[in-house]
Amino acid sequence: MLQTTQDQTHFIDGQWHKGEGMLFHSIDPAKNKSVWQGNGASAAQVELALEAARKAFIDWSLSSFDSRLAIVKNFAALLEENKVELSHAIAKETGKPQWETATEVAAMIGKAGISERAYLERTGTVENPMPAGKAVLRHRPHGVVAVFGPYNFPGHLPNGHIIPALLAGNTIVFKPSDLTPLVAEMMVKLWHKAGLPDGVLNLVQGQVDTGKALASHPQIDGLFFTGSSNTGKLLHEQFAGSPGKILALEMGGNNPLIVTEVADTKAAIHDVIQSAYVTSGQRCTCARKLFVPSGPAGDKLIEDLIKAIKLIRVGHYDADEQPFMGAMISAKAASLMVSAQRQLLDLGATSLVTLEQQDTDTGFVTPGLIDVTAITATLPDEEHFGPLLKLIRYTDIDDAIALANDTKFGLSAGLLADAQSDYDYFLPRIRAGIVNWNRPITGASSAAPFGGIGESGNHRASAYYAADYCAYPVASVELEKVTLPGTLSPGLSLDIE
Numbered sequence: 001m002l003q004t005t006q007d008q009t010h011f012i013d014g015q016w017h018k019g020e021g022m023l024f025h026s027i028d029p030a031k032n033k034s035v036w037q038g039n040g041a042s043a044a045q046v047e048l049a050l051e052a053a054r055k056a057f058i059d060w061s062l063s064s065f066d067s068r069l070a071i072v073k074n075f076a077a078l079l080e081e082n083k084v085e086l087s088h089a090i091a092k093e094t095g096k097p098q099w100e101t102a103t104e105v106a107a108m109i110g111k112a113g114i115s116e117r118a119y120l121e122r123t124g125t126v127e128n129p130m131p132a133g134k135a136v137l138r139h140r141p142h143g144v145v146a147v148f149g150p151y152n153f154p155g156h157l158p159n160g161h162i163i164p165a166l167l168a169g170n171t172i173v174f175k176p177s178d179l180t181p182l183v184a185e186m187m188v189k190l191w192h193k194a195g196l197p198d199g200v201l202n203l204v205q206g207q208v209d210t211g212k213a214l215a216s217h218p219q220i221d222g223l224f225f226t227g228s229s230n231t232g233k234l235l236h237e238q239f240a241g242s243p244g245k246i247l248a249l250e251m252g253g254n255n256p257l258i259v260t261e262v263a264d265t266k267a268a269i270h271d272v273i274q275s276a277y278v279t280s281g282q283r284c285t286c287a288r289k290l291f292v293p294s295g296p297a298g299d300k301l302i303e304d305l306i307k308a309i310k311l312i313r314v315g316h317y318d319a320d321e322q323p324f325m326g327a328m329i330s331a332k333a334a335s336l337m338v339s340a341q342r343q344l345l346d347l348g349a350t351s352l353v354t355l356e357q358q359d360t361d362t363g364f365v366t367p368g369l370i371d372v373t374a375i376t377a378t379l380p381d382e383e384h385f386g387p388l389l390k391l392i393r394y395t396d397i398d399d400a401i402a403l404a405n406d407t408k409f410g411l412s413a414g415l416l417a418d419a420q421s422d423y424d425y426f427l428p429r430i431r432a433g434i435v436n437w438n439r440p441i442t443g444a445s446s447a448a449p450f451g452g453i454g455e456s457g458n459h460r461a462s463a464y465y466a467a468d469y470c471a472y473p474v475a476s477v478e479l480e481k482v483t484l485p486g487t488l489s490p491g492l493s494l495d496i497e
């Protein structure tokens, strides 16, 4: 059922089509083997997908919430049935270890129930009595929306837009990352099997040209994007002058993690590693800057952190002894991390644990820790999307917080501190959409809003709040019969007979 062929690349109006655009393929970054190949969707095929979504919109949006929910539940049940196959495909296409991709599929399954609750709580129907009649709040779907997904969670993150969008009654054209087409194809096959009517969810695969054709098309009523800030900003520019279209951007971060005083240094080291190196540093929430106090306690923490980083197992996604870190998404992404490290060293940083690409044909890199204390004034405010953590030593917490906030991004931030008073000080001063205390800053909950400030997003938080951008409110005052009010406004008379 989940087999792939080159003739089944795009799913438009309930049918699989061969692509008419550029040939592209996805590569297993751990084994350097081709996983999937096909031709991207041409602009004409993108157009067909949008027409199909438009045609399907009326019936889908008028169907009952319960009937839409039933299909979402079928999909969740199919994910459960196919979880091993899907999690193995994610591992193969991204290099992430299978223990981790199993958690990705579990998050996808959990999204169904969470989105149902969010829909009812945030966008349900509310009635309030009025002196004459009642006030009713309802929500309507936007229409045809485009969903763009990133490669790092090729199942979970697009799914986090797709499920709430469908529950709200929108129809969709989905453009996944061109690095993970297999996972997208498998997901869409499961939706079809779940009973989604033709045209409600369409899949167009391809590279930037396909993305541009979709994002710039006048037929979309909205676009839900998870990906890099660079692409998100391009989309934002493209949407300028279209205030009637909804744009939800979930983008990158340059996230700080500050340590003050902690008794259990092993626990602190665990939380640092989980924040910086999980998914080989390829989470938007990953810690990029670690602030540790100057002095002997900080020195000891760093000494132990270095030892622990050197013990992190890096390896194949399917190894019997599972690694903590798999390969990065591509050999190119790995070599970009080596270059980023080189650039920081050239600026005057000191390597404490050197990130190394294990061979130039694969995405394997070892985790790195680099002391950038001497170059904070010239530190580039860039998201280095990989396992390279920058260390900054500080003496004054206000300086540390100021440096932590000295970024155009604002996605996640964390404090490791035993004193509640430290957190009380930190929380109102740090600028981020996710602020954690004594917990890793990765692994955000789908049951909470998920989004950042600055260039991390555009105030359209996802996860629990995705319901908000999937529907617009319609406020009505209603009275069953046209009725004359008891008192007329001054100056009005209806003595007309």
Ligand SMILES: NC(=O)C1=CN([C@@H]2O[C@H](COP(=O)(O)OP(=O)(O)OC[C@H]3O[C@@H](n4cnc5c(N)ncnc54)[C@H](O)[C@@H]3O)[C@@H](O)[C@H]2O)C=CC1
Residues within 6 Å of the ligand: 148, 149, 150, 151, 152, 153, 157, 175, 176, 177, 178, 206, 207, 208, 211, 212, 215, 226, 227, 228, 229, 230, 231, 232, 234, 250, 251, 252, 253, 283, 284, 285, 383, 385, 411, 456
């Ligand atoms: N805030 C959040 O929720 C999350 C953000 N991210 C961010 O995503 C990035 C990694 O994902 P990537 O796949 O590299 O992102 P990306 O921006 O390269 O690609 C995202 C999607 O946009 C498409 N695309 C790329 N250029 C386009 C263009 N000019 N016009 C239209 N579509 C275009 C891609 O094909 C893909 O489907 C990181 O920056 C990470 O921080 C990742 C996960 C979660």
Ligand SMILES: O=C(O)CCC(=O)N[C@@H](CCC(=O)O)C(=O)O
Residues within 6 Å of the ligand: 107, 152, 153, 156, 157, 160, 282, 283, 284, 285, 286, 441, 442, 443, 444, 445, 446, 447, 450, 462, 463, 464
């Ligand atoms: O979208 C949700 O349901 C919750 C947010 C989430 O799962 N975040 C993950 C992955 C996102 C990323 O960082 O790429 C996390 O915070 O680890």
